[in-house]
Amino acid sequence: MPTALITGITGQDGSYLAELLLAKGYRVIGVARRSSTMTSERINHLLDDITVVQGDLHDQGSLLSFLEEYKPTEVYNLAAQSFVPTSWNQPALTGEITALGVTRMLEAIRFINPKIRFYQASSSEMYGKVLEVPQSEETPFYPRSPYGVAKVYGHWITVNYRESFNMFAVSGILFNHESPRRGLEFVTRKIADGVARIKLGLAKELRLGNLESQRDWGFAGDYVEAMWRMLQLDEPDNFVIGMGETHSVREFCEIAFDHAGLDYKEFVVQDERFYRPAEVDLLISDPSKARSVLGWEPSVSFKELVTMMVDADLARLNGK
Numbered sequence: 001m002p003t004a005l006i007t008g009i010t011g012q013d014g015s016y017l018a019e020l021l022l023a024k025g026y027r028v029i030g031v032a033r034r035s036s037t038m039t040s041e042r043i044n045h046l047l048d049d050i051t052v053v054q055g056d057l058h059d060q061g062s063l064l065s066f067l068e069e070y071k072p073t074e075v076y077n078l079a080a081q082s083f084v085p086t087s088w089n090q091p092a093l094t095g096e097i098t099a100l101g102v103t104r105m106l107e108a109i110r111f112i113n114p115k116i117r118f119y120q121a122s123s124s125e126m127y128g129k130v131l132e133v134p135q136s137e138e139t140p141f142y143p144r145s146p147y148g149v150a151k152v153y154g155h156w157i158t159v160n161y162r163e164s165f166n167m168f169a170v171s172g173i174l175f176n177h178e179s180p181r182r183g184l185e186f187v188t189r190k191i192a193d194g195v196a197r198i199k200l201g202l203a204k205e206l207r208l209g210n211l212e213s214q215r216d217w218g219f220a221g222d223y224v225e226a227m228w229r230m231l232q233l234d235e236p237d238n239f240v241i242g243m244g245e246t247h248s249v250r251e252f253c254e255i256a257f258d259h260a261g262l263d264y265k266e267f268v269v270q271d272e273r274f275y276r277p278a279e280v281d282l283l284i285s286d287p288s289k290a291r292s293v294l295g296w297e298p299s300v301s302f303k304e305l306v307t308m309m310v311d312a313d314l315a316r317l318n319g320k
Helices: 012-023 060-070 084-089 091-112 146-165 187-199 220-230 249-259 288-294 302-318
Strands: 003-007 027-032 051-054 074-077 117-123 169-174 206-208 238-241 268-270
Touching: 003 012, 003 060, 012 027, 012 220, 027 060, 051 060, 060 091, 074 091, 091 117, 091 146, 117 146, 117 220, 146 169, 169 220, 187 206, 187 249, 187 302, 206 249, 220 238, 220 288, 238 288, 249 302
Parallel strands: 003 027, 003 074, 027 051, 074 117, 117 169, 169 238, 206 268
Antiparallel strands: none
């Protein structure tokens, strides 16, 4: 039985990845940040089948001990301070976790067992002020937030360890991927939740920032399959994972409200408080390498993703 260690197991991607690996016969070890109470609602249904340990990317010792005790064959580093607006309020913390945390994990692997296969969760936010459209593995980075800058560091230190120490270390440059398990602070989930609340008479408006921002949105459950496929290759490499299409926040609102029989123009209010200090206007992936080398294809369309999220929040708020 192969063993996989997942940092950030309690997050959206961690929960979907754990489900996938369990279905493939893995023993799954999840690392969750130390706190007085662990937020585990996304993985509560898995707790009988996985092992969750408390640890932190700040703490080199805990990473070393996990690798020594559980002897994973694969490590998926999904932990990060991943909410972009927070990275401006806590830029040093974001760098400590999202950038230096990657180095600590790579060092732990190099010290304990350099044959462990390592996946780094890179991000389309690294492209920021995009220098070409669409964005591929070869597109230069121009991050526009402390989060994006930290992810660029994490990406390049992964490449550096791969080339310097002959480690099997890959980076998945994932474009925006959403689901009903997305945190309420993210705009896609904020919209889905807002639509459900308005439909059920629990709210009268939805306040959002820039409606013209364009993103390449896909379903998180599809994207974790790409992560796993990267670690099954004969040689490590970097891959862009996305839908290859772009949609605006406004379009997301249109589909979400229309699905509930509502007109978004009657309820959405643009609020400057939700604008970024430096905006990322357009992200769109070129996933052709992932499709040809990994054989990866998304199964959920953009419209299906939006309606899935609205339906889930309607059911949740209805108590069903």
